[in-house]
Amino acid sequence: MGNTVNDRELILEILLAVTRDGEYSHIALRNVLENYQYLDKSERAFITRVTEGTLERMIELDYIINQFSKTKVNKMKPVIRTIIRSAVYQLKYMDSVPDSAVCNEAVKLAGKRGFSGLKGFVNGVLRNISRNLDNVKYPDKSDTVKWLSVIYSMPEWIITEWLKNYDREMVEKMLQAFLAERPTTIRCNLSQISREKLAEELKKEGVKVRLCDTVDSALFISGYDYLGALESFRTGHFQVQDISSMEVAEWADPKEDEYIIDVCAAPGGKSLHLADKLAGKGHVEARDLTPYKVDLIRDNIARIGIDNIEAVCQDATVYDEASEKKADILIADLPCSGLGVLGKKTDLKYKMNPDTQEELVHLQREILSVVHRYVKSGGKLLYSTCTIHRAENQENAAWFAEQYPEFELVRERQFLPGVDDSDGFYIAEFVRK
Numbered sequence: 001m002g003n004t005v006n007d008r009e010l011i012l013e014i015l016l017a018v019t020r021d022g023e024y025s026h027i028a029l030r031n032v033l034e035n036y037q038y039l040d041k042s043e044r045a046f047i048t049r050v051t052e053g054t055l056e057r058m059i060e061l062d063y064i065i066n067q068f069s070k071t072k073v074n075k076m077k078p079v080i081r082t083i084i085r086s087a088v089y090q091l092k093y094m095d096s097v098p099d100s101a102v103c104n105e106a107v108k109l110a111g112k113r114g115f116s117g118l119k120g121f122v123n124g125v126l127r128n129i130s131r132n133l134d135n136v137k138y139p140d141k142s143d144t145v146k147w148l149s150v151i152y153s154m155p156e157w158i159i160t161e162w163l164k165n166y167d168r169e170m171v172e173k174m175l176q177a178f179l180a181e182r183p184t185t186i187r188c189n190l191s192q193i194s195r196e197k198l199a200e201e202l203k204k205e206g207v208k209v210r211l212c213d214t215v216d217s218a219l220f221i222s223g224y225d226y227l228g229a230l231e232s233f234r235t236g237h238f239q240v241q242d243i244s245s246m247e248v249a250e251w252a253d254p255k256e257d258e259y260i261i262d263v264c265a266a267p268g269g270k271s272l273h274l275a276d277k278l279a280g281k282g283h284v285e286a287r288d289l290t291p292y293k294v295d296l297i298r299d300n301i302a303r304i305g306i307d308n309i310e311a312v313c314q315d316a317t318v319y320d321e322a323s324e325k326k327a328d329i330l331i332a333d334l335p336c337s338g339l340g341v342l343g344k345k346t347d348l349k350y351k352m353n354p355d356t357q358e359e360l361v362h363l364q365r366e367i368l369s370v371v372h373r374y375v376k377s378g379g380k381l382l383y384s385t386c387t388i389h390r391a392e393n394q395e396n397a398a399w400f401a402e403q404y405p406e407f408e409l410v411r412e413r414q415f416l417p418g419v420d421d422s423d424g425f426y427i428a429e430f431v432r433k
């Protein structure tokens, strides 16, 4: 590790941005890695591992700290709490860093951040934990919710919710899958390049590649530094997308010259997939709420260089008369609680709560009750979310079918991490009779 002190300062900066200032972890991490491009590959890997790991395991880390510190985690100053959490992550999960170095660097960092008076406290807590890591008393296994929550660092309310619909074994499988390291799934833009050629390009750039057996445009990649540095990404030959998300365009199965409206499209994953499937024909209107989000779609369109798609700023809750019965296919990939993608957006589990979930169910219904009007007779409406929550998924689909009997629910599927080789994701396909 060339300059470990700076690496740890950056880690602290990212973790504070997420836990104190409410920033999304993938954005905070990406911003720092982009701003400090001079960092070498091993430093970037170290920063990524410690920040992601600390967030991923935060409930367990706090549980351990509280066992060995008189001052409980929630009473500590945010900077001190964050330094201790990331140090305990390294002590517990990273053999490559000697314990003494972890403690020394944490103490130095506390001093550097203006907490010289707390250097002794940080040192005492960390040395105590490093000596006693094998003596941590975990909750009793018979207390299913508490045990699963601490062992897999998942808030208790989420576990309780899942246990209503899945048995303990199934819930544990999902929790394990969220913590497992997975390669990045990408979708080859088949209208631009074949999957085999893309695999060759990536290998030449030093990336590890595996072709997916079930979806013929999908590949799994790993071992790269960051995406923006890959020529094959910059030239628009692929898009990062989970297998389950790819299924939306597969189910939609667009035909030549069809008109597609995607009402919540940013950053454009599903819209771009549909445009790619149409290979220059038909038309995709990729809409989103704000100019910022619409620009994200435009950036992706420009990178890939296709012209059967346009990005449009339009609030999906506001009826657009010009779109009445215009769409052969309507994609409603709506804002949701995101509990299916906790393996990638680790901090979401601490930000989501049952009240927000409830509000999302209402927003989803509000949007569906507006946008279903854009579907032609015989046209398809695909409703999807990246969550595992019956109220947002199966119950919303049933509600929609009941409210709008002119739509028939043709099929639905809940993808589950640990069962399917994908994120947690839900799709329902309706056809307008």
Ligand SMILES: C[S@@+](CC[C@H](N)C(=O)[O-])C[C@H]1O[C@@H](n2cnc3c(N)ncnc32)[C@H](O)[C@@H]1O
Pocket: 245, 263, 264, 265, 266, 267, 268, 269, 270, 271, 287, 288, 289, 290, 293, 314, 315, 316, 317, 333, 334, 335, 336
């Ligand atoms: C699940 S994401 C969409 C992901 C996208 N379909 C893809 O595959 O890349 C949901 C999107 O809904 C957008 N959104 C939220 N409220 C909206 C509204 N009232 N009108 C339009 N878009 C909205 C958010 O900005 C967000 O980009």
